[in-house]
Amino acid sequence: MNRRQFLFSSSASGALLCLPTAWAAMDPAMDHSAHQGHGAQGGSAAMPQPLKTVAEMPLLPESALPAGQPLQALKVLNSSSTNKMAATLTAAAHEVELVPGKKTSMWLYNGQVPGPLIEAFEGDEVEIRFVNQLSQASTIHWHGMPVPPEQDGNPHDAVPAGGEHVYRFKLPKNCAGTYWYHPHPHGDTPEQVYRGLAGLFIVRSKTDPLAGFAEQHWVISDLKLAADASIPDNTANDWMNGREGQFALVNGQREPVVTIVGRQRVRVWNACSARYLRLAIPGQKITVVGSDGGLLEKPRVVEELLLVPGQRAELIIGDGSSAKTTLKALVYNREKMGKVAPEVERVLATLQLTAGPTPKVPATLRKIADFGRAVAMKKVEFSETMSMENGVHSMAFLINGKSYDMNRNDLVSKVNDVEVWEVFNNSHMDHPFHIHGTQFMLLDSELNGKRQDAPYRALQDTINLRPYEKVRLKMVQHDKGLRMYHCHILEHEGQGMMAQVLIK
Numbered sequence: 001m002n003r004r005q006f007l008f009s010s011s012a013s014g015a016l017l018c019l020p021t022a023w024a025a026m027d028p029a030m031d032h033s034a035h036q037g038h039g040a041q042g043g044s045a046a047m048p049q050p051l052k053t054v055a056e057m058p059l060l061p062e063s064a065l066p067a068g069q070p071l072q073a074l075k076v077l078n079s080s081s082t083n084k085m086a087a088t089l090t091a092a093a094h095e096v097e098l099v100p101g102k103k104t105s106m107w108l109y110n111g112q113v114p115g116p117l118i119e120a121f122e123g124d125e126v127e128i129r130f131v132n133q134l135s136q137a138s139t140i141h142w143h144g145m146p147v148p149p150e151q152d153g154n155p156h157d158a159v160p161a162g163g164e165h166v167y168r169f170k171l172p173k174n175c176a177g178t179y180w181y182h183p184h185p186h187g188d189t190p191e192q193v194y195r196g197l198a199g200l201f202i203v204r205s206k207t208d209p210l211a212g213f214a215e216q217h218w219v220i221s222d223l224k225l226a227a228d229a230s231i232p233d234n235t236a237n238d239w240m241n242g243r244e245g246q247f248a249l250v251n252g253q254r255e256p257v258v259t260i261v262g263r264q265r266v267r268v269w270n271a272c273s274a275r276y277l278r279l280a281i282p283g284q285k286i287t288v289v290g291s292d293g294g295l296l297e298k299p300r301v302v303e304e305l306l307l308v309p310g311q312r313a314e315l316i317i318g319d320g321s322s323a324k325t326t327l328k329a330l331v332y333n334r335e336k337m338g339k340v341a342p343e344v345e346r347v348l349a350t351l352q353l354t355a356g357p358t359p360k361v362p363a364t365l366r367k368i369a370d371f372g373r374a375v376a377m378k379k380v381e382f383s384e385t386m387s388m389e390n391g392v393h394s395m396a397f398l399i400n401g402k403s404y405d406m407n408r409n410d411l412v413s414k415v416n417d418v419e420v421w422e423v424f425n426n427s428h429m430d431h432p433f434h435i436h437g438t439q440f441m442l443l444d445s446e447l448n449g450k451r452q453d454a455p456y457r458a459l460q461d462t463i464n465l466r467p468y469e470k471v472r473l474k475m476v477q478h479d480k481g482l483r484m485y486h487c488h489i490l491e492h493e494g495q496g497m498m499a500q501v502l503i504k
Contacts, residue, residue: 242274
């Protein structure tokens with residue numbers, strides 16, 4: 001009996017899925033001798049809280065949220081200074097009427113769904129004052145951005161409930177791209193994100209070859225609402241597979257109507273906790289011009305595009321002719337475990353393509369230089385363990401056989417050293433790998449004994465690994481300090497599928 005059959009059998013027979021209350025408790029044999037003294041702010045490690053887990057419950061039907069309204073543009077965070085990007089982000093609880101006549105309590109940045117869009121140029125100074133009005137400690141992690149470790153919202157640098165912190169960093173050259181920000185506190189990241197905390201960040205270049213294109217922004221997220229329109233805590237299935245709400249939203253709207261005039265540039269974010277997005281536009285080709293870390297070297301024309309949690313892309317859509325179609329999320333089997341509903345195709349938005357300007361897409365977008373010769377190699381293995389001790393089913397999500405311990409440095413690297421990281425998904429389900437503070441290049445992948453070179457060169461900070469797939473990534477860290485790497489299915493990260501590398 002394989003793992004998935006085992007889980008289905010356990011679920012069907014009524015066995016309780018037990019999730020341990022602390023990550024260290026998941027692996028009693030964990031070796032703590034490797035601790036190197038890096039503690040939490042104030043010198044002591046924050047202990048994780050028990051996982052909040054509720055029984056399955058009736059949910060609102062998808063039709064409960066209004067659909068078919070014009071897509072709303074993202075709200076931009078204005079700077080209070082003319083010399084730098086300076087502004088305030090406040091995380092707080094808000095009552096929002098998502099369903100007519102019902103109030104939903106959400107946790108939001110500046111009261112907005114999704115959070116504000118921050119825009120800046122390469123070379124700009126950024127100063128963001130974070131005000132935490134939540135009942136939990138929180139941080140702001142600048143996902144994918146080249147910011148110093150002490151400014152990157154690590155779990156060690158949590159801002160307490162009622163506290164404030166100012167994030168300060170300068171955007172270096174050649175970092176133009178599509179990024180986002182979200183909380184990263186120890187233990188509470190999944191809840192803070194599924195209750196609404198996420199926002200967007202675009203770093204622009206003054207020599208952007210696509211500056212002549214009109215631009216749109218599509219933030220795809222999902223939302224789970226109980227029958228009373230409240231946001232429930234995670235169920236055992238949510239913790240096991242990653243949380244997917246019944247509502248898949250674009251810019252916080254259900255199935256909005258999007259108008260594409262001529263040919264336009266579209267930045268797309270997968271801001272879901274666990275949902276994989278296999279995007280397609282029936283009757284239309286998609287031209288991919290950018291990935292997590294900015295523009296590709298050359299455009300790629302595709303029929304569909306897979307974006308996993310945390311990934312972003314830049315697309316060119318439309319050919320100047322008129323057509324009505326849809327943006328779809330096609331079925332993708334990420335090998336969930338247990339007794340789960342079958343995957344279904346979803347319509348995310350209605351697209352109305354109209355006549356208009358059709359700027360030419362350059363044949364070459366930029367040159368992405370190789371990082372140079374690698375001088376070190378790191379090996380990372382994602383795995384899952386489970387047991388039926390005393391008739392109770394429990395499981396753990398591990399990296400290199402260990403659950404996350406914020407006092408342990410799992411790897412050590414040298415600043416400015418070029419490294420190859422071999423990441424192996426030794427498990428039965430897909431896991432997206434994400435590392436903080438840098439972008440990597442995919443060298444090759446291996447699955448079922450077949451090795452394949454990277455089909456094109458791109459900069460990424462998040463990449464999917466299918467079951468038993470191995471990838472080799474080339475990367476370099478340019479700042480000393482501590483960096484996280486983890487599965488970007490947030491429920492898996494929150495249960496221990498995270499580790500840290502100390503850059504010396």
